[in-house]
Amino acid sequence: MMADRKPTGKVSADPDRKRRGDRLGEQLRRLYDDVTQEDVPDDFLRLLEEADRADPPRASDPDA
Amino acid sequence: MHKPAARLDDAAFKRELTDLIPHLRAFARSLCGDPTLADDLAQDAMLKAWNARESFEAGTNMKAWAFTILRNIFYSEKRRAWRRQPLDPEVAESTLVSASNPGDGLDLLALRNALGLLPADQREALILVGAGGLSYEEAAEVCSCAVGTIKSRVSRARKAVTDLLETNKTGFSSDHGIRADQAFDDIMDQADHIASGH
Numbered sequence: 001m002m003a004d005r006k007p008t009g010k011v012s013a014d015p016d017r018k019r020r021g022d023r024l025g026e027q028l029r030r031l032y033d034d035v036t037q038e039d040v041p042d043d044f045l046r047l048l049e050e051a052d053r054a055d056p057p058r059a060s061d062p063d064a
Numbered sequence: 065m066h067k068p069a070a071r072l073d074d075a076a077f078k079r080e081l082t083d084l085i086p087h088l089r090a091f092a093r094s095l096c097g098d099p100t101l102a103d104d105l106a107q108d109a110m111l112k113a114w115n116a117r118e119s120f121e122a123g124t125n126m127k128a129w130a131f132t133i134l135r136n137i138f139y140s141e142k143r144r145a146w147r148r149q150p151l152d153p154e155v156a157e158s159t160l161v162s163a164s165n166p167g168d169g170l171d172l173l174a175l176r177n178a179l180g181l182l183p184a185d186q187r188e189a190l191i192l193v194g195a196g197g198l199s200y201e202e203a204a205e206v207c208s209c210a211v212g213t214i215k216s217r218v219s220r221a222r223k224a225v226t227d228l229l230e231t232n233k234t235g236f237s238s239d240h241g242i243r244a245d246q247a248f249d250d251i252m253d254q255a256d257h258i259a260s261g262h
Contacts, residue, residue: 027172027175028190028191028194028195029194030172031094031172031176031179031195032090032094032191032195032196033090033195035090035093036086036089036090037086038089040085040086041103043103043107044103044106044107044110045082045085047110047111048081048082048110048111051114052074052078052114
């Protein structure tokens with residue numbers, strides 16, 4: 001939908017502008033990805049496993 | 065129209081939720097700053113998502129769905145410790161300054177500090193769309209508001225961060241001659257571009 005409203009060449013029409021946007025966009029995503037690329041602490045997986053084991057089968061599950 | 069929504073079986077749901085844990089941690093970190101408290105929030109959201117798995121419709125975006133849960137916890141449990149934590153520049157610095165390339169870290173620190181000064185609704189809109197990879201529509205769903213409201217918040221966030229970076233003469237304007245206001249126009253073009261690829 002967004003793409004329809006915008007000529008495909010717009011972002012790259014000005015190379016300097018595109019370069020600046022690439023750099024800033026990259027940095028905003030790196031703030032975020034610095035976290036997503038960390039190792040997930042063991043607590044998360046342990047808690048999820050415990051929750052899975054503790055749950056009874058779902059009442060609405062037709063195969064249960 | 066009212067046929068039951070397709071559901072993932074528990075094993076598939078768990079796999080997909082496990083893959084989202086890094087994103088829950090990143091979104092939580094952007095909301096409450098302190099990494100330990102953010103993980104507390106992310107764990108809570110993960111478990112609530114697991115317990116609510118029957119309400120998840122297969123084929124829809126689980127990231128947006130889980131982010132909604134996380135955000136609701138953050139804003140509803142007002143007495144929890146994470147609500148009292150301001151974004152702490154020293155924590156940010158220790159988190160962001162990379163040993164191999166400290167200059168990169170300082171750039172990111174300037175951006176992070178600017179983000180930290182934004183109103184929470186603007187910051188989360190910019191993070192969700194500009195970094196989290198959500199479309200405007202998905203971000204609106206997460207924040208329980210209209211798409212136009214999200215676009216407006218992103219636009220105001222862009223302007224506010226621009227002003228902060230310009231005022232501080234740090235970060236983007238220092239090394240490559242980048243004007244932050246132009247750069248933020250660019251990032252939203254890019255966000256549109258990313259969103260259109262969904």
